[in-house]
Amino acid sequence: MTDLEALYRDLHSHPELSFAEHRTAGLVAEHLRALGLDVTTGIGRTGAVGVLTNGEGPTVLLRADMDALPVKEDTGLAWASTQTATDHTGATVPVMHACGHDIHITCLIGAVEAMAASRDEWTGTLIALFQPAEEHGGGARVMVDDGLYEKIPTPDVVLGQHVTSLPAGMLGAHSGAAMAAVDTMEVTLHGRGGHGSRPETTIDPVVMAAATVMRLQTVVSREIAPKDTAVVTVGSLHAGSASNIIAADATLGISVRSFSEEVRGRVLGAVDRIITAEATASGAPVAPTVEFDVQYPVTVNEPAATARTTAAFAAEFGEDRLFDPGALSGSEDVGILATAAGVPLVYWILGGADPAVVAAAQAAGSVDTDIPSNHSPHFAPLAQPTIDTGVRALVVAAREWLGSRG
Numbered sequence: 311m312t313d314l315e316a317l318y319r320d321l322h323s324h325p326e327l328s329f330a331e332h333r334t335a336g337l338v339a340e341h342l343r344a345l346g347l348d349v350t351t352g353i354g355r356t357g358a359v360g361v362l363t364n365g366e367g368p369t370v371l372l373r374a375d376m377d378a379l380p381v382k383e384d385t386g387l388a389w390a391s392t393q394t395a396t397d398h399t400g401a402t403v404p405v406m407h408a409c410g411h412d413i414h415i416t417c418l419i420g421a422v423e424a425m426a427a428s429r430d431e432w433t434g435t436l437i438a439l440f441q442p443a444e445e446h447g448g449g450a451r452v453m454v455d456d457g458l459y460e461k462i463p464t465p466d467v468v469l470g471q472h473v474t475s476l477p478a479g480m481l482g483a484h485s486g487a488a489m490a491a492v493d494t495m496e497v498t499l500h501g502r503g504g505h506g507s508r509p510e511t512t513i514d515p516v517v518m519a520a521a522t523v524m525r526l527q528t529v530v531s532r533e534i535a536p537k538d539t540a541v542v543t544v545g546s547l548h549a550g551s552a553s554n555i556i557a558a559d560a561t562l563g564i565s566v567r568s569f570s571e572e573v574r575g576r577v578l579g580a581v582d583r584i585i586t587a588e589a590t591a592s593g594a595p596v597a598p599t600v601e602f603d604v605q606y607p608v609t610v611n612e613p614a615a616t617a618r619t620t621a622a623f624a625a626e627f628g629e630d631r632l633f634d635p636g637a638l639s640g641s642e643d644v645g646i647l648a649t650a651a652g653v654p655l656v657y658w659i660l661g662g663a664d665p666a667v668v669a670a671a672q673a674a675g676s677v678d679t680d681i682p683s684n685h686s687p688h689f690a691p692l693a694q695p696t697i698d699t700g701v702r703a704l705v706v707a708a709r710e711w712l713g714s715r716g
Contacts, residue, residue, distance in 0.1 A: 312341065314420045314701070315693050319389040321412035325378030325405045327395050328443035331356045334376045334415065338440045341419050345426045347438065350461050354453030356442040359462050362426060367434025367713030371465035371651075372421060372704055373644055374414035375444035381406040384687040398446065409684045410473035410662060413691050415440065417471070417660075417700030424705045433713035435463055439647070446604060450646040459651060467615060468648040468655045469707045471700060473662040474635075475681045475689070477669075478696045480661035481623055481703055482635040485616040488657060489609035490541070490567035491574055492641035496603060497522075497585055500596040503558035515560035516549045518592040522562065522585055523547065529580045540577050541567040541639050567639050569608055606643045612654030619656045622710040623703065635659045640684070656707065660700050662691030 326334055335351060335358045342349045347360035356376075380397050382404035383390045393405040422438045439462075443449030476482070499522065501515035523544050534540045546563035550556070566581065568574035582600070589598050623632055638659075648655035663681055671680040682688035 312419060312423060314416050314697050317419060318412055318416040318693055318697060321415055322387070322407050323389045323391055325391050325393055325407045325412070326376070327380065327397060327403075327405055328377040328446040328449065329355050330395060331376040331442050335440065335442070338376070338415065338419070342422065342438060345422055347422070347426075353458055353461060354442055354449055354456045357449065357453045358440045359458075360422065360438040361462055362422070362436040362438070364429050364435065365433040365713075367432075368466045368711055369435040369437065369463045370708045370711045371437040371439055371468045371647065372418055372708060373439045373441060373468060373470040373647060374418040375411045375441045375449070375644075376415055377411060377443050377445050377449070378405050379408045379445055379685060380404065381408040381685065381687050383408070385690040387690055406687065408686060408689050409445065410689070410691050411444070413473045413660070413662060413696060413700065414471065416697055417704060420697065420701035421704035421708065424701060425708060431715055432709055433715055436708060436712070437462055437465055441644075441647075444643055448604060448606070448643055448646075450643040454646060454650040458647075464651050465653055467653055467711050468644065468651065469619070469704070469711070470644050470657050471660045471703060472642065472657070473660045473691050473696060473700070475663045475668075475683050476635070476659065476661040477663055477665040478661045478692045478694075479665065479699050480631055480633060481627065481658055481699065482633040482661075483611060483616050483620050483656060483658035484634055484636055484638070485611050485613045487569045487608050487637050488611045489638045489640055489642050490539075490569055491608045492604060492606045493566045493574070493578060493602065494604045495564050496601045497562040497564060498599040499560045499562070499585075499589055500594055500598065501556075501558055501560070501592070502595060504556050506554035506556055509556060512556040513593050513595065514556050516557065518588055518594065519547055519549060519560035519562060521592070522588040525584045525588060526564070526581060529577055529584070533576065533580050534573060538573050539569050539637070539639070540573050541565070542577060542581065567641060569637060606641045607645060607649075609642045609645045609655070609657060611656055615654035615656050619658075619707050619710060622706050626702065626706045627699075658703070660696065660703065662696045664692050
């Protein structure tokens with residue numbers, strides 16, 4: 311059996327960006343082949359899938375994502391990442407597993423080992439899918455479009471988990487709309503550049519961008535009903551190169567989250583209207599350029615399948631280790647794997663933070679400031695009991711859906 315904590319530390323020390331998960335995919339494939347699985351690599355560019363056929367019965371797909379983020383790690387861990395890489399824009403960036411995908415990979419490897427070792431207890435087909443580019447590039451869609459279900463069996467259910475900063479040892483699944491849809495876009499506002507001492511000869515895109523950013527803050531507060539949920543975030547703003555130069559353009563990176571098509575359409579319409587109106591108000595010589603990037607649908611946990619899976623969790627872990635996280639405003643593309651196969655999805659939350667630290671922060675009312683969240687440079691899941699819980703959860707869920715020899 312693999313030393314899973316050592317594997318986790320190795321993965322954490324060697325993170326790779328979206329569609330660059332070459333070392334990770336190679337390591338995964340090596341482990342899967344050693345366990346006797348039929349392995350296919352290069353699906354969706356860097357995806358790796360192992361298939362373990364064990365007689366007649368249902369087909370269950372377990373999914374883990376592999377990519378890391380352009381974040382400079384500041385955890386202080388002895389195995390912290392010091393890696394850099396070239397991102398999709400050509401820039402050199404630091405790289406960190408700031409969203410816990412290293413935990414996801416480790417848990418799935420451990421689960422496959424457990425399932426391979428217990429083949430005399432279950433029947434059916436187990437699929438271990440290691441997906442690239444969840445963070446950027448829509449890896450699930452790319453795998454599907456690359457003929458995923460022509461290369462591997464079509465599953466009867468898709469199962470997976472995501473580690474968060476909730477207490478380690480806890481598991482939570484929300485039935486129905488579980489995670490938000492996301493639409494990210496890059497907006498370029500076109501002005502007219504010139505000397506900083508003569509603003510009257512220019513159309514300042516920085517002022518245009520500032521007005522746009524502030525007006526976008528009213529979309530959710532003034533155009534979305536209190537009963538609905540949406541998020542509009544301007545995550546980046548780039549313009550200019552010197553204090554005495556008025557730039558010709560400014561670029562905004564915008565992220566929109568929503569839980570229904572109606573709200574999604576309303577928010578995107580408002581964002582487009584505001585961008586266009588602020589450019590017109592500024593006298594922009596050219597209309598703004600809008601380029602959409604990541605677009606994932608709402609992650610929907612099929613209610614009956616979710617109830618069945620969480621009942622198995624309750625029997626294994628006890629009700630006191632389960633919770634309903636509610637609908638989360640973060641986004642995922644795992645649902646595309648289920649939708650493309652026409653089967654249910656069950657995707658749950660895996661706690662990864664030190665329970666004592668979380669409890670102290672809750673008592674102090676300082677969870678938001680003291681407990682690093684996903685994508686933080688300080689995000690560092692507790693190896694145990696996180697890995698053990700994650701492995702057991704995947705095994706329990708898979709065994710619930712596979713046939714039994716018992």
